[in-house]
Every structure is written in C-alpha cells, then in structure tokens.
Amino acid sequence: MDTILEMRNITKTFPGVKALDDVSLKVERGEIHALCGENGAGKSTLMKVLSGVYPIGSYEGDILYDGDVQEFKDIRDSEERGIIIIHQELALVPLLSIAENIFLGNEICENGVINWPATFARTGELLKKVGLRETPSELITNIGVGKQQLVEIAKALSKKVKLLILDEPTASLQENDSQKLLDLLLEFKAQGITSILISHKLNEINRVADRITIIRDGKAISTLDARGGKITEDDIVKDMVGRDMAHRYPDRTPNIGTDKLMEVRNWNVTHPLHPERKVVKNVNIDVAAGEVVGIAGLMGAGRTELAMSIFGRAYGADISGEVLINGKPADVTTVEKAIASGLAYVTEDRKEMGLVLEESITTNITLANLDGVAEHGVINEGAERQVAEEYRSKINIRTPNVAQKAVNLSGGNQQKVVLAKWLFAGPEVLILDEPTRGIDVGAKYEIYTIINQLAADGKGVIMISSEMPELLGMCDRIYVMNEGEIKGQLAANDASQEKIMRMILKA
Amino acid sequence: MTDTSSSKSMGYYLRTHMREYGMVIALIAILAFFQVMTDGVMLKPVNLTNLFLQNSYIIIMAVGMLLVIVGGHIDLSVGSVVGFVGALAAVMIVHWDLPTVIVIPACLIVGAVIGAAQGYWVAYWRIPSFIVTLAGMLVFKGLTLALLGGASVGPFPDSFQAMSSGFLPDFFAGLIEGRFNVFSMVLGVAIAVILPVLGLRARAKQAKFAEVEEPMAFFAAKHAIAGIAILYVTYLLSTYRGLPNVLIVMALLIAIFTFITNSTTLGRRIYALGGNEKAAKLSGINTKRLTFLTFANMGMLAALAGLVFAARLNTATPKAGLAFELDVIAAVFIGGASMSGGVGKVIGAVVGALIMGVMNNGMSIIGVGIDWQQVIKGLVLLAAVIFDVYNKNKA
Numbered sequence: 028m029d030t031i032l033e034m035r036n037i038t039k040t041f042p043g044v045k046a047l048d049d050v051s052l053k054v055e056r057g058e059i060h061a062l063c064g065e066n067g068a069g070k071s072t073l074m075k076v077l078s079g080v081y082p083i084g085s086y087e088g089d090i091l092y093d094g095d096v097q098e099f100k101d102i103r104d105s106e107e108r109g110i111i112i113i114h115q116e117l118a119l120v121p122l123l124s125i126a127e128n129i130f131l132g133n134e135i136c137e138n139g140v141i142n143w144p145a146t147f148a149r150t151g152e153l154l155k156k157v158g159l160r161e162t163p164s165e166l167i168t169n170i171g172v173g174k175q176q177l178v179e180i181a182k183a184l185s186k187k188v189k190l191l192i193l194d195e196p197t198a199s200l201q202e203n204d205s206q207k208l209l210d211l212l213l214e215f216k217a218q219g220i221t222s223i224l225i226s227h228k229l230n231e232i233n234r235v236a237d238r239i240t241i242i243r244d245g246k247a248i249s250t251l252d253a254r255g256g257k258i259t260e261d262d263i264v265k266d267m268v269g270r271d272m273a274h275r276y277p278d279r280t281p282n283i284g285t286d287k288l289m290e291v292r293n294w295n296v297t298h299p300l301h302p303e304r305k306v307v308k309n310v311n312i313d314v315a316a317g318e319v320v321g322i323a324g325l326m327g328a329g330r331t332e333l334a335m336s337i338f339g340r341a342y343g344a345d346i347s348g349e350v351l352i353n354g355k356p357a358d359v360t361t362v363e364k365a366i367a368s369g370l371a372y373v374t375e376d377r378k379e380m381g382l383v384l385e386e387s388i389t390t391n392i393t394l395a396n397l398d399g400v401a402e403h404g405v406i407n408e409g410a411e412r413q414v415a416e417e418y419r420s421k422i423n424i425r426t427p428n429v430a431q432k433a434v435n436l437s438g439g440n441q442q443k444v445v446l447a448k449w450l451f452a453g454p455e456v457l458i459l460d461e462p463t464r465g466i467d468v469g470a471k472y473e474i475y476t477i478i479n480q481l482a483a484d485g486k487g488v489i490m491i492s493s494e495m496p497e498l499l500g501m502c503d504r505i506y507v508m509n510e511g512e513i514k515g516q517l518a519a520n521d522a523s524q525e526k527i528m529r530m531i532l533k534a
Numbered sequence: 535m536t537d538t539s540s541s542k543s544m545g546y547y548l549r550t551h552m553r554e555y556g557m558v559i560a561l562i563a564i565l566a567f568f569q570v571m572t573d574g575v576m577l578k579p580v581n582l583t584n585l586f587l588q589n590s591y592i593i594i595m596a597v598g599m600l601l602v603i604v605g606g607h608i609d610l611s612v613g614s615v616v617g618f619v620g621a622l623a624a625v626m627i628v629h630w631d632l633p634t635v636i637v638i639p640a641c642l643i644v645g646a647v648i649g650a651a652q653g654y655w656v657a658y659w660r661i662p663s664f665i666v667t668l669a670g671m672l673v674f675k676g677l678t679l680a681l682l683g684g685a686s687v688g689p690f691p692d693s694f695q696a697m698s699s700g701f702l703p704d705f706f707a708g709l710i711e712g713r714f715n716v717f718s719m720v721l722g723v724a725i726a727v728i729l730p731v732l733g734l735r736a737r738a739k740q741a742k743f744a745e746v747e748e749p750m751a752f753f754a755a756k757h758a759i760a761g762i763a764i765l766y767v768t769y770l771l772s773t774y775r776g777l778p779n780v781l782i783v784m785a786l787l788i789a790i791f792t793f794i795t796n797s798t799t800l801g802r803r804i805y806a807l808g809g810n811e812k813a814a815k816l817s818g819i820n821t822k823r824l825t826f827l828t829f830a831n832m833g834m835l836a837a838l839a840g841l842v843f844a845a846r847l848n849t850a851t852p853k854a855g856l857a858f859e860l861d862v863i864a865a866v867f868i869g870g871a872s873m874s875g876g877v878g879k880v881i882g883a884v885v886g887a888l889i890m891g892v893m894n895n896g897m898s899i900i901g902v903g904i905d906w907q908q909v910i911k912g913l914v915l916l917a918a919v920i921f922d923v924y925n926k927n928k929a
Binding site for chain 1: 736739740741742747797798799800802803805806809810812813814815816817818819820872876877
C-alpha cells in the first residue's frame with residue numbers, strides 16, 4: 028500500500044501541558060482515516076501540527092508527506108501541497124457570497140482585478156460537485172449550517188486538495204445533512220482523495236472509515252482496521268477511555284440531604300437567532316444539599332445553554348419550564364433575581380464572561396455582591412479589602428496583592444477569583460461550567476477541594492464537564508446530555524466512561 | 535514594615551499609578567512653561583479667572599463624558615446639545631419672558647430627556663452609540679438653527695448671566711483693604727484643610743481592615759501639592775474678584791462624580807460594564823439601565839454646559855457648541871480613559887481638560903496662530919494616548 032502521510036514521533040508541549048506525546052500516524056493514499064478520542068485528547072492539536080497552524084520548530088518529530096519530509100511554516104505551505112483542513116468552527120464570511128468565500132485569498136484575477144465571470148462559472152462547477160444547488164451569488168448567511176459545511180468543502184476542492192482533513196464536520200448538522208456529507212466523502216475516496224475525519228459519532232465512523240486511530244491523553248493508543256466490518260463501537264470506546272483515576276481527586280464522604288434543593292422541570296430553550304432550533308428539550312434535573320451532580324456530554328450537547336438559560340435567562344429565547352428552590356417556585360427571570368434566589372453560575376469561559384480582566388482581584392470578587400460591602404450604595408473599601416483577603420487565604424489565591432489586576436493571574440488563580448466571587452454572593456446552588464478547563468493539574472486539585480468543601484457546607488453543586496474522568500471522580504450522580512436532551516442518569520458507583528459514552532451515542 | 539518592603543511597595547505603587555501622576559506632572563510642567571514664555575501673564579489673576587471661565591463648560595461635560603466612555607460608549611452630540619439648550623434658554627427668557635429660576639431647571643430636564651432618548655436606543659436596542667449620537671448631533675444642530683431662526687438671540691438678564699460671569703459675593707468685604715475677596719480666600723483655606731482630613735479619615739478606615747495601599751509619602755506629597763495649588767489659586771483669584779460661581783459649580787460636580795465613581799456601587803458597576811459587559815451582566819448587573827443612565831446624565835451635563843456657555847456669551851448663537859464634543863472627548867482620553875471602556879478617572883478627565891485649556895490659553899497669549907494651535911493640540915492628544923499604550927505594553 029502507498030502511504031501518503033506519515034507523522035513520526037510528534038511531541039507538542041504548551042506551557043505546563045504535554046498536548047501530544049510521541050504520536051505517530053500513518054495514512055494510506057485514498058483511504059478515509061478516522062481519528063477518535065475524547066475532548067482534549069489531542070486530535071485537533073495533531074491536525075494543527077500537520078497543517079502548519081503550529082509551524083515547524085514549535086513541535087518535535089517529522090512529517091512525511093508524498094515521500095518527502097515537510098517543513099510547513101504556515102497554513103499556506105500545507106495548502107500548496109494539497110493538505111486542506113476544515114475546522115470545527117467554519118471560517119466563512121457571513122455577508123459575502125458563496126463565490127467570494129470560496130475564492131477568498133485565492134481569487135481568480137489578473138493584476139489584482141477579479142475576473143467575476145470566471146469566478147462564478149468555476150463556483151458553479153464546484154457547487155455541482157458537492158451537490159449544492161445554490162446560486163454562487165447567494166450570501167453565506169442565508170444558507171443553513173449543513174450547506175455552509177459543503178461550501179467549505181467546495182472551497183477545499185478549489186485548491187486542488189489531495190488530503191482533506193475534517194474536524195468534526197457533522198457536529199452541528201442534522202441527520203440528513205450528515206449523511207449527505209458522508210456520502211460525499213465516499214465519493215471523494217472513489218476519486219482518489221484521501222481524507223482524515225475527526226468525529227465523535229462512532230456510527231458515522233463505522234460507516235465510512237477504512238482505518239481508525241485512537242488518541243488518548245496526547246498519545247496514539249491504537250490503529251484499528253475497519254475494513255471488513257469486524258470493529259465494533261465497543262472496541263473503539265474501550266481504547267478511548269480507561270486510565271488511572273486514583274488520587275487525582277480529593278477524598279470526600281458525601282453527606283447528601285434527602286430533599287431536593289433545586290429542581291428544574293420541563294425546561295425548554297430555543298436558539299436566540301434560529302427560532303426553529305430547540306437547544307434544550309424538556310429537561311428535568313435536580314440537586315440535593317451536599318450533592319455534586321454532573322452533566323456529561325459532548326461539545327454542543329446543550330449543557331452550557333441549559334445552565335445559562337436557568338441562570339436568569341442569560342441565554343436563549345422562548346424559555347419555558349419551572350425552577351424550584353427548596354420546593355418553592357423561584358423567580359429566575361433575570362440574573363439579578365437568579366442570584367437573589369440563591370443561584371450562582373461559574374462560566375465556561377472565564378476571560379470572556381467571568382472576569383473584568385483590567386480590574387483588581389478585589390473588585391472582581393465583590394462584583395456579584397456589591398451590596399455586601401456597601402451601605403446605602405456607598406462601598407466600604409476597607410470591608411471590601413477584608414473580604415478579598417479572606418478569600419485569598421481561604422481558597423489560596425496566589426498573588427502578592429489583592430489590588431493586582433485579574434489579567435496578571437494564571438488560569439488556575441483566575442478561576443479561583445471567579446469562584447471567590449460566587450462564594451461571596453452566598454448561593455445555595457452553584458452551577459460550575461467546565462471549572463477546570465485550561466488549568467494545570469495542581470490547580471485542578473485545589474478547585475476540586477473547593478468543590479468538595481462547598482458540598483460539605485450543604486450547597487448543591489451542578490458540574491458541567493467534558494472530561495469524563497473528572498465527573499466520575501467528583502460527582503455523586505451524573506446526568507448524560509446529548510442534542511439538548513437528558514439521555515439518562517447514572518449513580519456514581521454505577522457509572523463508567525463506557526456507560527456514559529454509550530448513553531451519549533445511543534441515538 | 536521593613537525598609538526594603540516599603541521601598542518595594544512604593545516602587546510598585548508608582549509603577550501602577552504612573553499614569554495618574556504623569557498627567558498632573560505634565561499639567562504643572564505645561565503651566566510652568568507658559569508662565570515663563572508669557573512673562574508671568576499666565577498666572578495673573580485676570581488670566582486665571584478667564585482660564586476657568588473659558589474651560590468650565592468643557593470640564594462640566596468631560597465629567598459626564600468620562601462615565602459614558604468608561605461604560606464603553608461615546609457621545610458625539612454634546613456640542614449640538616450645548617447649542618440647542620442655549621437657544622432654548624434664550625427663547626424661553628427673551629421671547630417668552632420666563633423667569634431664570636424656571637428656565638434653568640427646565641433646560642436641565644430637557645437635556646436629561648435628550649440624553650435619555652439617545653441612551654434608550656444605545657442601551658435597549660444595541661444601536662452603536664457612535665451612530666445614535668452622530669444622528670443626535672445633526673438633529674440638534676438643525677433644531678438649534680430652527681429655534682433661533684438663524685439669528686442670535688439675546689441678551690440675557692443679569693440673574694441668568696450670574697451663572698457664568700458672576701462671582702461669589704464677599705460676605706466679609708472690607709476686612710482687608712483693597713479688592714481682596716476675603717470670603718473666597720476663607721473658602722479656599724477651608725477646602726485645603728478639609729481635603730487632607732477626609733483623606734486621612736479614609737486611610738484610617740482602610741487601615742482598620744487591611745494594609746493601606748498608597749504609601750504615606752505619596753499621600754502626603756499629593757495632598758501637599760493639591761493644598762498649595764488650591765491656596766495659591768484661591769489667593770490669586772481673591773485678589774481679583776473672588777471665586778467665580780461657575781468654579782463652585784464645577785468643583786461640586788467634580789466632587790460628586792469623584793465620589794460616585796470611586797465609592798459607590800453605581801460607579802463600580804459602570805466600570806465593570808465597560809470592562810467586560812458579559813461578565814457584568816452575568817454578575818447580576820443591569821447593564822442596559824446603567825448605559826441608559828450614563829447617557830441621560832451626559833445629556834443633563836451638556837445642558838448645564840449649554841446654559842453656562844450661553845450666559846457667558848450673553849447671547850445664544852446658531853454656532854454655539856460647534857465642535858465642543860471633540861474637545862470634551864480629547865480631554866477624557868488625554869486624562870487616561872480607555873477607548874475600549876472600563877478605565878478612566880474623573881480627576882483625570884478634569885486634568886485632561888485643564889491641559890487642553892492651559893495650552894489654548896497659553897498659545898493664544900504668546901501669539902501662536904489658531905492653525906498651529908490645532909496641530910499642537912492634535913499631537914498632544916496622540917502623544918498622551920501613545921504614552922498610555924506604551925505603558926501598558928511595558929507592564
């Protein structure tokens with residue numbers, strides 16, 4: 028067999044994290060090669076190394092492509108050699124036409140003057156190839172996500188693609204759009220185009236992939252040959268999960284209350300911009316005092332949307348359902364009221380939505396409960412400093428000075444500031460959205476300890492995480508969510524990564 | 535505290551507050567420069583009085599503009615609102631014969647309504663403030679012309695003029711021979727004493743809870759310089775006609791808004807809104823209402839500036855307020871506010887306005903033409919912001 032691509036012993040480190048550890052990958056010409064692994068396993072990083080997003084020198088190891096060692100300095104270099112990557116977040120300009128998007132940066136022109144007739148004619152051909160009937164002058168914003176994905180592929184074709192990389196192309200697609208896209212991949216295969224497909228959807232992988240490489244914790248675990256149909260989803264899942272989980276989580280003896288502290292009933296949320304898309308469908312969840320409840324699911328499962336819509340309708344439109352706190356209906360129609368009802372929500376993205384980065388640690392900590400340090404609207408600066416100092420020592424925020432700006436802290440310490448803000452607001456129920464994303468192992472342990480302490484103090488904790496081991500290590504009970512629905516729940520002693528994965532994938 | 539840690543914290547404090555002190559030092563340097571260049575005319579009591587009168591309306595608006603800019607927006611309509619409110623006041627007084635005591639509050643209310651009307655679109659409809667207030671600028675420029683019928687309307691009665699050209703009466707007149715305004719001087723001394731006392735009380739209150747951030751040496755130096763400046767300025771003004779009414783109004787506004795921005799939950803929330811709107815919203819802050827309020831407040835202060843300006847000219851002209859918004863916005867940015875919101879101080883905006891004012895005044899005295907004045911002012915604005923960015927990158 029002819030090998031088109033060989034990545035040898037690739038190692039890529041980010042400050043404090045080894046994202047890829049001695050990964051090797053072999054792709055044969057003309058095959059569809061699937062990459063599988065959990066969120067954060069290193070699939071996307073590997074593809075960014077391949078396509079030159081991470082340039083030569085920023086990683087160790089060799090890339091052999093078409094028989095030669097490649098030294099890609101940027102994405103242009105790799106595209107010149109026919110390696111085209113289509114990212115999870117589509118890179119299209121919404122208010123430009125399909126034709127303009129396809130030839131963006133690669134215009135058909137003479138001396139800088141665009142040849143529009145040729146552009147439109149060529150776009151027409153490309154659209155036909157991917158099975159789109161839109162006119163080339165249609166604006167991207169006017170077509171659905173599925174069709175946008177096809178436009179991205181048409182764009183790849185315009186660049187004479189030899190190796191096509193698709194990063195979760197069907198994540199945001201409806202079922203029939205996904206099928207169409209997979210058919211297209213099979214068609215390309217017949218034309219001799221090689222594809223690398225990153226996907227979470229094992230049924231899709233089983234349908235189209237020739238071989239499957241599984242990545243876990245930055246290492247290539249195995250490569251399975253799927254031709255002949257002997258590989259089952261269980262085989263893949265087994266390799267995707269399974270790692271040593273001892274001692275990564277602080278010990279805790281649960282002391283769970285018998286009554287429900289918070290209950291969410293029949294919760295429905297619609298996408299704020301696309302009224303036809305329901306992002307949360309009829310969700311029922313609850314949490315008791317002293318309980319840590321997890322919500323597992325893949326990216327885009329609707330977990331953040333669920334949390335934010337509960338927290339004062341900070342997300343979504345057309346929200347319906349009921350929130351009960353201590354058995355009584357609570358008014359959570361604005362963030363202010365949600366906080367007053369005893370809710371707190373620690374956002375997934377602390378820099379974008381959690382912190383005022385240019386303000387001090389002190390200012391950030393008191394922001395959600397300014398009245399707690401003020402009298403008649405006048406802030407008592409001394410009391411405020413005292414609060415900040417108290418939380419600095421209580422949850423170990425490492426800083427020489429609480430007047431330090433939040434922007435100067437490390438990720439772990441920033442997260443502690445966000446937690447301090449919500450602790451000071453005195454909530455009954457805390458919803459933590461990816462509380463340990465992007466922070467190092469030591470700080471993670473400290474965050475876990477804080478979460479355990481909260482539960483021990485009788486708070487209810489709802490923890491959203493894409494890291495399944497984290498949920499298994501921390502939670503008393505785990506809800507599994509997919510495509511806006513709660514697919515089921517598992518008790519901690521009964522849960523395993525395999526069971527969660529299977530629940531997610533169960534269509 | 536040992537010596538090393540105290541010098542270390544002083545260094546740290548200086549580094550983090552570089553910008554604030556830098557602006558004050560720049561102002562003093564510019565004043566000194568023109569004092570020398572004008573052979574002492576700059577700090578003559580008459581000129582100093584003029585300096586305050588000439589810049590009062592810019593400073594009044596800079597205080598409001600600071601809140602708008604800290605909140606992450608901009609208001610381009612203030613110049614036109616100045617003209618419109620001046621015209622409105624003239625029509626009410628000269629054509630309709632309404633008394634001053636009714637006209638002044640009515641005009642302030644109209645200003646607040648104008649600001650609120652613009653803030654409504656910005657806050658609740660999320661229309662960019664640049665566009666809303668650009669529209670407002672055109673609308674109120676047009677309405678000014680319509681109101682005045684293209685001609686100047688005036689003059690105003692004394693009661694109205696007093697707002698701008700009046701001086702504090704001297705209740706102790708005659709105690710000292712000559713034209714010295716004793717009451718003004720007493721007031722100046724009182725303020726010079728009260729400020730450090732308030733400062734010390736705040737420090738003591740803070741020290742009860744935690745270590746005080748500002749080193750004592752800085753505190754002392756700051757208040758010594760401020761005290762001397764206040765005493766010197768009031769002395770000079772007292773030898774002329776005393777403290778102008780408008781200076782008192784300005785001082786009150788500066789005090790009120792410094793208090794609001796530094797010490798109240800309202801002020802803190804505006805900074806959070808400008809610093810990170812999403813985080814502010816998710817912390818339970820009603821960001822829309824805050825945005826709305828900053829614009830309503832700006833409208834009211836623009837109206838006040840319009841009244842002061844009209845009173846000073848003693849007539850309402852169709853050209854009043856022309857391009858004031860640019861001076862006001864420049865003052866706020868020279869004073870250290872950030873274009874992206876969340877950063878800026880009231881006192882910074884005031885110092886920024888004074889720097890512009892002193893330069894205008896000084897350059898006019900030494901005979902720099904209006905053409906080169908514009909060039910130099912433009913370069914100063916650019917330099918101040920470059921200094922900011924440079925400082926930020928270095929940190």
